[in-house]
Amino acid sequence: MFAHVGDELIIEGHRVGEPRRVGKVEEVRGDDGGPPYLVRWDDSGRSTLLFPGADCRIEHLTGAGKDS
Amino acid sequence: MNISDLAVRAPVVIGGDATVAETAALMTTAGVGCVIVVDAETPVGIVTDRDIVTRGVAQQYPIDGRIDGLMSMGLIALDVGRDFDDLLHVFRDHAIRRVPIVDHDRVVGIVSLDDLMVFATEQLADVSKVLAGQIMFPHAGDEALAPVPAS
Numbered sequence: 001m002f003a004h005v006g007d008e009l010i011i012e013g014h015r016v017g018e019p020r021r022v023g024k025v026e027e028v029r030g031d032d033g034g035p036p037y038l039v040r041w042d043d044s045g046r047s048t049l050l051f052p053g054a055d056c057r058i059e060h061l062t063g064a065g066k067d068s
Numbered sequence: 069m070n071i072s073d074l075a076v077r078a079p080v081v082i083g084g085d086a087t088v089a090e091t092a093a094l095m096t097t098a099g100v101g102c103v104i105v106v107d108a109e110t111p112v113g114i115v116t117d118r119d120i121v122t123r124g125v126a127q128q129y130p131i132d133g134r135i136d137g138l139m140s141m142g143l144i145a146l147d148v149g150r151d152f153d154d155l156l157h158v159f160r161d162h163a164i165r166r167v168p169i170v171d172h173d174r175v176v177g178i179v180s181l182d183d184l185m186v187f188a189t190e191q192l193a194d195v196s197k198v199l200a201g202q203i204m205f206p207h208a209g210d211e212a213l214a215p216v217p218a219s
Binding site: 011029030035036041043044046048049050051052053054055056 | 144146147162
């Protein structure tokens, strides 16, 4: 998985009724666009550090690459 | 207050290729209820004793199966430089009970909601002691606030 600053990060809900979580990548701390990412979440407006799992996908809004 | 002021527990980590039995044994030895699953040194998930029960035993997951088949993915962490308020928001916003604390992306500790409760209780106890002291032994300076007797 790789991302760029400005990309959108999405984690789908794991249970029925659980909303998806969407955030924007503010910092890429790994090598070559790898995790962890500092993500600002749309619903709370706050940022946390995320080590993404397989349930996470990246939308490359900056046009720098395709979904990983 | 900074997160580092809290009693952050040292993290207990295990590789994703470890078995469920090995993970349970590590939890027992280390006296913890959760471990962070790592790939090399990179955290990739977290698994709790409850996960082993509900996703493992209850689903008849083999005890010699890989632990990364049971773990929760997508680890939400906080930098060690963040403050207490940030930590509270993480617990609230993400509905999780444990937050790994990282220093330059290396996990250096873990804080649970229970730890916060203990901390808050200790703070409350300190306030209670001050209040009890003021009730039982009023300050001499308080005399100035006493009502003036009618002449």
